[in-house]
Amino acid sequence: xxxxxxxxxxxxxxxxxxVNAMAVLVLVASGWRIYNATAFLGFAFPKxxxxxxxxxxxxxxxxxxxxxxxxxxxxxxxANSLTGRFASRFFPLSLRGLVSDLSDALRGRLAHxxxxxxxxxxxxxYLFVLVDSVLLVASGLVLWKSVQFPVLREVLGGYEGARLxxxxxxxxxxxxxxxxxxxxxxxxxxxIHMVRGH
Amino acid sequence: MKIQTPARLAMDGDAVLKEAVDRIVxxxxxxxxxxxxxxxRSLTLGGLSMLTGCSLVxxxxxxNALMRVSRLNDDAQAWLFDPKRLAPTYPDAMITRPFPFNxxxxxxxxxxxxxxxxxxxxAGLVADKRQWRLSELRAMPQIQQVTRHICVEGWSAIGKWGxxxxxxxxxxxxADLTAKYVGFKCSDDYFTSIxxxxxxxxxxxxxxxxxxxxxxxxxxxxxxxxxxxKLGYKNPKHIQAIFVTNTYPGGYWEDQGYNWFGxx
Numbered sequence: 001x002x003x004x005x006x007x008x009x010x011x012x013x014x015x016x017x018x019v020n021a022m023a024v025l026v027l028v029a030s031g032w033r034i035y036n037a038t039a040f041l042g043f044a045f046p047k048x049x050x051x052x053x054x055x056x057x058x059x060x061x062x063x064x065x066x067x068x069x070x071x072x073x074x075x076x077x078x079a080n081s082l083t084g085r086f087a088s089r090f091f092p093l094s095l096r097g098l099v100s101d102l103s104d105a106l107r108g109r110l111a112h113x114x115x116x117x118x119x120x121x122x123x124x125x126y127l128f129v130l131v132d133s134v135l136l137v138a139s140g141l142v143l144w145k146s147v148q149f150p151v152l153r154e155v156l157g158g159y160e161g162a163r164l165x166x167x168x169x170x171x172x173x174x175x176x177x178x179x180x181x182x183x184x185x186x187x188x189x190x191x192i193h194m195v196r197g198h
Numbered sequence: 199m200k201i202q203t204p205a206r207l208a209m210d211g212d213a214v215l216k217e218a219v220d221r222i223v224x225x226x227x228x229x230x231x232x233x234x235x236x237x238x239r240s241l242t243l244g245g246l247s248m249l250t251g252c253s254l255v256x257x258x259x260x261x262n263a264l265m266r267v268s269r270l271n272d273d274a275q276a277w278l279f280d281p282k283r284l285a286p287t288y289p290d291a292m293i294t295r296p297f298p299f300n301x302x303x304x305x306x307x308x309x310x311x312x313x314x315x316x317x318x319x320x321a322g323l324v325a326d327k328r329q330w331r332l333s334e335l336r337a338m339p340q341i342q343q344v345t346r347h348i349c350v351e352g353w354s355a356i357g358k359w360g361x362x363x364x365x366x367x368x369x370x371x372x373a374d375l376t377a378k379y380v381g382f383k384c385s386d387d388y389f390t391s392i393x394x395x396x397x398x399x400x401x402x403x404x405x406x407x408x409x410x411x412x413x414x415x416x417x418x419x420x421x422x423x424x425x426x427x428k429l430g431y432k433n434p435k436h437i438q439a440i441f442v443t444n445t446y447p448g449g450y451w452e453d454q455g456y457n458w459f460g461x462x
Contacts, residue, residue: 034352035352038349038351040352040353056451056454056455056456057264059456060267060268060455061264063268063457064263064264067267145275145462146462147284147285147286147426147427147461147462148283148461148462150283153286159346159348159354163352
């Protein structure tokens with residue numbers, strides 16, 4: 001059997017990934033413009049990196065793309081659970097494996113010999129961004145409809161607490177994307193896998 | 199969606215009202231030009247079109263699609279809205295001092311309204327269209343609450359408003375409670391509208407006081423609508439006329455792209 005033809009990412013996952021990437025791009029860029037309206041942390045994002053032109057436009061983009069992210073995300077969780085991909089790709093986690101993979105990674109020696117197997121750093125990074133995305137959606141729900149989700153609101157530290165959680169979760173998502181893109185530059189064939197599937 | 203199909207009780211009343219609202223909106227060149235610039239501004243997409251080296255949109259189809267999604271978001275919010283669920287209330291000690299001023303103009307342009315000659319107009323689908331003096335509103339049972347005012351710009355502040363339960367007022371004037379919208383025209387030329395379920399929410403009040411004092415001009419004298427389940431731009435100040443209608447009345451900011459339901 002020709003090993004190079006083996007499917008690494010099934011079609012549904014590749015579609016999910018790129019729809020998600022577009023939604024995240026729109027949400028982050030419009031979110032930065034929404035943040036700039038008050039800039040409560042004392043700095044503003046460069047206007048050329050934002051989407052929407054003005055606050056009203058940015059809100060329209062944000063509240064449209066949120067549906068894409070949420071529906072796409074639910075389908076991802078559902079498909080991952082049903083196909084068993086979740087269990088096979090992300091588990092088991094091991095601390096010892098993480099330490100050795102991390103030290104290999106930092107010395108630039110992490111092997112990517114078998115693209116079907118995620119190393120511990122990858123497993124943890126993808127699980128992290130999954131949890132972070134859930135946090136983004138939950139805090140976003142509180143900012144959008146704080147009166148209608150009282151339990152979620154109190155869990156996230158009240159209305160103003162949810163604003164900080166939403167911002168921090170965004171920052172962590174952006175940090176993930178930066179590392180993710182650096183890794184793609186270092187191992188370019190992973191990009192081909194995510195486009196072509198093999 | 200909880201907004202019910204209305205009984206068209208006074209169709210010509212609706213038409214008269216729509217005409218009046220149209221006159222206000224379209225006679226005001228500032229409003230029509232901001233509406234145009236909304237379309238123009240969102241077409242530029244910030245820097246994304248520059249990054250990709252091409253214009254992502256060359257007509258208003260993206261704007262139209264985004265506005266359609268915004269109407270769907272109105273429906274989603276009407277569906278999520280629980281008429282019995284209350285916004286959190288706070289102790290007096292948590293009131294934000296000074297409470298921030300906010301309007302579509304600067305604080306030096308705050309409108310001065312003469313309370314003595316003031317008459318609140320009531321129009322549209324209501325049985326009793328007589329005008330109201332301030333003293334008559336003050337004679338009605340008063341309620342007071344400390345709630346969080348959430349601004350679309352990304353800040354919030356806690357304040358204390360008192361006045362007449364808006365649901366009680368609407369019942370008093372014999373409003374058609376199955377109508378879709380309650381609209382507001384203000385003496386500072388602001389206008390907005392809300393859904394009937396929110397108008398009847400127990401915390402929605404026709405506020406006559408702020409922090410126990412007569413509502414000061416900068417907070418909307420002689421009266422503002424205080425809706426703790428909606429964003430700040432759905433809380434009109436300096437209310438001059440209230441109308442009940444089944445014709446979508448829009449609003450000052452809503453016509454420029456802010457979401458109409460604007461609920462929290």
